[in-house]
Amino acid sequence: MIFHYPNGKVYHKSQVNASTQLQKANTFANRGMKFEEAINESNRYYLNHDIAVIHKKPTPVQIVQVDYPRRSAAVIKEAYFKEASTTDYNGVYRGYYLDFEAKVTQNKTSFPLKNFHQHQIDHMKNCLKQNGLCFVLLYFSSLKRCFYLDSASLIDFWENPEKKSIRLDELEQLAIEIQLGIAPRVPYLIAVDQFITNKGDTTHG
Amino acid sequence: MIFHYPNGKVYHKSQVNASTQLQKANTFANRGMKFEEAINESNRYYLNHDIAVIHKKPTPVQIVQVDYPRRSAAVIKEAYFKEASTTDYNGVYRGYYLDFEAKVTQNKTSFPLKNFHQHQIDHMKNCLKQNGLCFVLLYFSSLKRCFYLDSASLIDFWENPEKKSIRLDELEQLAIEIQLGIAPRVPYLIAVDQFITNKGDTTHG
Numbered sequence: 001m002i003f004h005y006p007n008g009k010v011y012h013k014s015q016v017n018a019s020t021q022l023q024k025a026n027t028f029a030n031r032g033m034k035f036e037e038a039i040n041e042s043n044r045y046y047l048n049h050d051i052a053v054i055h056k057k058p059t060p061v062q063i064v065q066v067d068y069p070r071r072s073a074a075v076i077k078e079a080y081f082k083e084a085s086t087t088d089y090n091g092v093y094r095g096y097y098l099d100f101e102a103k104v105t106q107n108k109t110s111f112p113l114k115n116f117h118q119h120q121i122d123h124m125k126n127c128l129k130q131n132g133l134c135f136v137l138l139y140f141s142s143l144k145r146c147f148y149l150d151s152a153s154l155i156d157f158w159e160n161p162e163k164k165s166i167r168l169d170e171l172e173q174l175a176i177e178i179q180l181g182i183a184p185r186v187p188y189l190i191a192v193d194q195f196i197t198n199k200g201d202t203t204h205g
Numbered sequence: 206m207i208f209h210y211p212n213g214k215v216y217h218k219s220q221v222n223a224s225t226q227l228q229k230a231n232t233f234a235n236r237g238m239k240f241e242e243a244i245n246e247s248n249r250y251y252l253n254h255d256i257a258v259i260h261k262k263p264t265p266v267q268i269v270q271v272d273y274p275r276r277s278a279a280v281i282k283e284a285y286f287k288e289a290s291t292t293d294y295n296g297v298y299r300g301y302y303l304d305f306e307a308k309v310t311q312n313k314t315s316f317p318l319k320n321f322h323q324h325q326i327d328h329m330k331n332c333l334k335q336n337g338l339c340f341v342l343l344y345f346s347s348l349k350r351c352f353y354l355d356s357a358s359l360i361d362f363w364e365n366p367e368k369k370s371i372r373l374d375e376l377e378q379l380a381i382e383i384q385l386g387i388a389p390r391v392p393y394l395i396a397v398d399q400f401i402t403n404k405g406d407t408t409h410g
Contacts, residue, residue: 058262058265073285076281095301127258
């Protein structure tokens with residue numbers, strides 16, 4: 001039997017599948033973008049309330065050609081994405097240097113380590129050598145649960161050849177869970193405070 | 206009398222002037238780029254020697270259109286420069302959050318304050334509230350002299366309606382002069398150390 005849409009068009013199963021695939025792709029990108037947006041919003045909250053100064057680093061691009069139209073803004077006509085050499089976020093909070101990456105997974109029971117890249121790990125190691133406060137924010141989008149994991153612990157997992165992911169129960173043990181909210185949406189500085197207290201660090205302002 | 210080049214072309218005075226103007230424009234850009242290059246090189250030195258982790262922030266761009274040629278890297282075909290909301294450089298050193306701008310002048314007796322922009326001043330104020338270590342590196346290219354001026358002092362000058370520039374003798378008083386060298390080319394962390402010592406700050410690692 002041939003089905004028709006109300007507008008008379010014929011229903012093709014393949015079209016629906018293509019549309020679903022596009023939705024799925026958008027959802028994967030969206031999932032990451034939504035968490036990033038929530039963090040950016042939280043950073044704006046922290047900045048506006050004089051709590052911390054934390055920004056996402058701009059995507060590095062190699063600019064090859066710029067046009068200068070008369071009476072208009074310059075237009076970049078050719079550029080390429082460069083590979084970042086650092087993590088995405090950094091800033092200052094109570095005299096501490098803060099540095100972190102934000103990652104999302106759809107998984108329900110573990111966080112895949114392949115979400116991370118060697119250059120991010122190397123950068124975190126370098127910052128730890130300088131006594132920077134480095135961590136990752138891990139978001140389980142299906143569970144709507146968010147964890148703060150300090151970089152030293154992340155690096156332990158990363159360098160363990162037997163580990164391909166961090167289990168949820170391991171995070172419940174080793175990480176600090178963050179209650180998502182409204183203002184700010186991702187109150188990760190509460191976890192930072194807890195980490196500082198646990199470390200017993202009284203040297204900063 | 207009509208002069209000819211060895212190749213037979215006629216000498217036109219206007220052409221020489223245009224070439225000189227182009228050279229001048231390139232020199233202005235070059236002057237800033239050369240100092241920036243020297244700082245970037247110094248940051249690489251500091252990173253490679255496990256002394257500090259300091260990077261220049263990428264220029265923020267608004268990406269509008271990206272092409273994905275088969276079997277080639279993605280090409281950004283349309284993008285616009287965004288206004289930065291922070292300073293150019295930041296990072297971590299001995300547990301301190303470092304944040305700075307680098308500026309150049311051809312002047313010989315004073316540094317114009319119009320080299321700075323309100324968003325940079327605002328950013329520095331915000332970082333100072335969080336006990337970050339903020340400063341500017343001022344380079345007098347004609348004199349080949351470089352100064353570290355802490356942001357609190359810079360902001361005092363900026364907010365003084367009678368000041369359009371900072372005099373060289375004022376910098377010799379209030380700033381820390383940096384001896385340019387080879388490895389690294391701009392050893393600004395020596396000035397940072399001196400500033401920390403002068404401040405009598407024993408709270409950081």
